[in-house]
Amino acid sequence: MLAPMRSIRVALAQIAPTLGRLDLNLARHHELIEQARADRADLVVFPELGLTGYQLQDLASEVALRLDDSRLADLAEATHDLSAVVSFVEESADHRLFIAAALLEDGEIRHVHRKVYLPTYGLFDERRFFAAGDMLRAVPSRLGLGVGIAVCEDFWHLSVAELLALDGAQLLINVSSSPGRDLASTNEVGLGTAASWRQLMRTYAQLTTSFAVFCNRVGVDESISFWGGSEVIGPTGAALLSAPLYDEGLYAVDIDTADIRRERIALPLLRDQRPELQVRELSRIVAERAGLASDSTSDPDAEAGLDVAPGSRTPHPIGFRRRTGG
Amino acid sequence: MTANPRAFELPTELEIDTDVARRIIGEFIRGQLRQAGFERAVLGLSGGIDSALVAYLTAEAIGAERLLCVLMPYRTSSPASRADAETVVERLGCASELVDISPMVDGYFELESDASPLRRGNYAARMRMSVLYDRSAIWGGLVVGTGNKTETLIGYTTVFGDSACAFNPIGDLYKSQVRQMAEAIGVPDAIIRKAPSADLWPGQTDETESGFSYPVLDRLLFWLIDKRRSIDEVEALGFDRDLVERVDRMVAGAEFKRQVPPIAKLGPRTAGIDYLYPRRRPGSARG
Numbered sequence A: 001m002l003a004p005m006r007s008i009r010v011a012l013a014q015i016a017p018t019l020g021r022l023d024l025n026l027a028r029h030h031e032l033i034e035q036a037r038a039d040r041a042d043l044v045v046f047p048e049l050g051l052t053g054y055q056l057q058d059l060a061s062e063v064a065l066r067l068d069d070s071r072l073a074d075l076a077e078a079t080h081d082l083s084a085v086v087s088f089v090e091e092s093a094d095h096r097l098f099i100a101a102a103l104l105e106d107g108e109i110r111h112v113h114r115k116v117y118l119p120t121y122g123l124f125d126e127r128r129f130f131a132a133g134d135m136l137r138a139v140p141s142r143l144g145l146g147v148g149i150a151v152c153e154d155f156w157h158l159s160v161a162e163l164l165a166l167d168g169a170q171l172l173i174n175v176s177s178s179p180g181r182d183l184a185s186t187n188e189v190g191l192g193t194a195a196s197w198r199q200l201m202r203t204y205a206q207l208t209t210s211f212a213v214f215c216n217r218v219g220v221d222e223s224i225s226f227w228g229g230s231e232v233i234g235p236t237g238a239a240l241l242s243a244p245l246y247d248e249g250l251y252a253v254d255i256d257t258a259d260i261r262r263e264r265i266a267l268p269l270l271r272d273q274r275p276e277l278q279v280r281e282l283s284r285i286v287a288e289r290a291g292l293a294s295d296s297t298s299d300p301d302a303e304a305g306l307d308v309a310p311g312s313r314t315p316h317p318i319g320f321r322r323r324t325g326g
Numbered sequence B: 001m002t003a004n005p006r007a008f009e010l011p012t013e014l015e016i017d018t019d020v021a022r023r024i025i026g027e028f029i030r031g032q033l034r035q036a037g038f039e040r041a042v043l044g045l046s047g048g049i050d051s052a053l054v055a056y057l058t059a060e061a062i063g064a065e066r067l068l069c070v071l072m073p074y075r076t077s078s079p080a081s082r083a084d085a086e087t088v089v090e091r092l093g094c095a096s097e098l099v100d101i102s103p104m105v106d107g108y109f110e111l112e113s114d115a116s117p118l119r120r121g122n123y124a125a126r127m128r129m130s131v132l133y134d135r136s137a138i139w140g141g142l143v144v145g146t147g148n149k150t151e152t153l154i155g156y157t158t159v160f161g162d163s164a165c166a167f168n169p170i171g172d173l174y175k176s177q178v179r180q181m182a183e184a185i186g187v188p189d190a191i192i193r194k195a196p197s198a199d200l201w202p203g204q205t206d207e208t209e210s211g212f213s214y215p216v217l218d219r220l221l222f223w224l225i226d227k228r229r230s231i232d233e234v235e236a237l238g239f240d241r242d243l244v245e246r247v248d249r250m251v252a253g254a255e256f257k258r259q260v261p262p263i264a265k266l267g268p269r270t271a272g273i274d275y276l277y278p279r280r281r282p283g284s285a286r287g
Helices: A022-038 A057-063 A068-076 A152-156 A156-166 A194-208 A258-266 A277-289 B018-036 B051-064 B077-091 B102-109 B118-137 B149-156 B175-185 B189-193 B208-209 B214-226 B231-236 B241-254
Strands: A007-014 A041-047 A083-091 A095-104 A108-115 A139-140 A146-151 A171-176 A211-216 A218-221 A222-226 A231-233 A241-244 A249-256 B038-044 B067-071 B093-099 B139-141
Touching: A007 A022, A022 A083, A057 A083, A068 A083, A068 A095, A068 A108, A068 B189, A068 B241, A083 A258, A095 A146, A095 B175, A108 A146, A108 A258, A146 A152, A146 A156, A152 A156, A152 A171, A152 A194, A156 A171, A156 A194, A171 A194, A171 B051, A194 A211, A194 A231, A218 B018, A218 B077, A222 B018, A249 A258, A249 B051, A258 B118, B018 B038, B018 B139, B018 B175, B038 B051, B038 B118, B051 B067, B051 B077, B051 B175, B051 B189, B067 B077, B067 B118, B077 B189, B102 B118, B118 B139, B149 B175, B149 B241, B175 B189, B175 B214, B208 B214, B214 B241, B231 B241
Parallel strands: A007 A041, A041 A083, A146 A171, A171 A211, B038 B067, B038 B139, B067 B093
Antiparallel strands: A007 A249, A083 A095, A095 A108, A139 A146, A211 A231, A218 A222, A231 A241
């Protein structure tokens, strides 16, 4: 069966949220959803914490929304005949605060992803203020595609894009508030962070043979400048849209969903994935790292999580532990 | 690659994309002012490269008509510095004021003619801060900092003096990178080429006073701090061990200058410890 060619217009709202001002940011979201609709977009994506700003610290609890909040319902209401991904601080019934990204479609909240990996190192301090999500799910959308949503740091962990693709995602969406840093003259775009993200998104798109959407904010919170550079990458790993660095705007591109089939036939990586092998090996590694089993292919004195013991050299072929006295 | 020799030495590993840096700094300056409810900026212009660069960057970000440069010479300050500062004002077409700080400094030290140059220098820096903040109230602008990363790391600053500001656009640029930026943005060549000086006394230069050159110091700090190399590792890169240890001590010794003073923890919530809000939280902007 041939996949019907279907063109989807993806719009990226590369905005500069005002820190802590839900009212202003909500108004901006409504405005851009209307603009996206006028531009005949099928999907409009907003950046991580686009409704609140990023560097919230103790403001997080003050701007948090419950999923039944009327302001979210109003935003969802604006999405008839349109899909939108928006991001905010979600407060759960037990008062945990999550960095959340929601898929809004046809007046409803279709899916909520809670950021799974919270960076708490370097310039990041997310774990101090937020709880980590525990779920990764690809979900169907009115676009006729499986959608997998992730938030910023989630994509600095290899397994996330893969799990979403295995779960049925054909469109991977990463919403980010990526602070620009590592200024250098040697990178293709003069900014280490931008070079890393461009590489990551191309790699994920190609290895999952999916469309990959990256929506990053612009503007300044405190010391941090966000660099934009939002992108849409096709299943071959080729960039279909690269928004400029630092410029606020709504950037759109038409994607041909038949590219997914073409690429998955030509490069059947997902077909050849071995999730059962991964589960088996992961179960083993988890047990070994917890000290519940010994690693049959590591040096006897190696610490959990390592194969090599200090000062030792592999005494025997990998996979065959020498048995003595047996 | 020596077709266009620079007026200064720029270590390869410190070279930056100046277009990207200008864009980030421009957004930063505009963001800081907007978020605080201000449209104007003020800075102390010495005639040196740091404040000249900040003047150019600020003018580029918000327009020269919104910038006030205050020249605050002391009676022993170099006339050449003042001339260089005036050139910057002229080229940018920004507002400027001249405030001679000699009476303030001399008034205080009148009965202490034996006060050391260091004490006088620090006092003068704090007088300039005082003048700058007062002029900022009249101008209706925020004070823009002009300290660079090198001097902040080694502590070559006067606490609550030249380091005092509302925000600092160049505090993460090493001196060598300040020079690269200054060249890219068009700071007059004479300012880029002259020997850096705190101008605390006639003829003083940073490099003769400290005994090391900025390109070497910048590289050393870059490897020690940004690249997280140990003292042994930087020595293996070819740096002189004594220099490395001396700089390492200076960086540690200046830690207090880079941080907000600690508050004794007593109550349930304490500013900076467990009461943590962004400076620019809702409601913080001037009305």
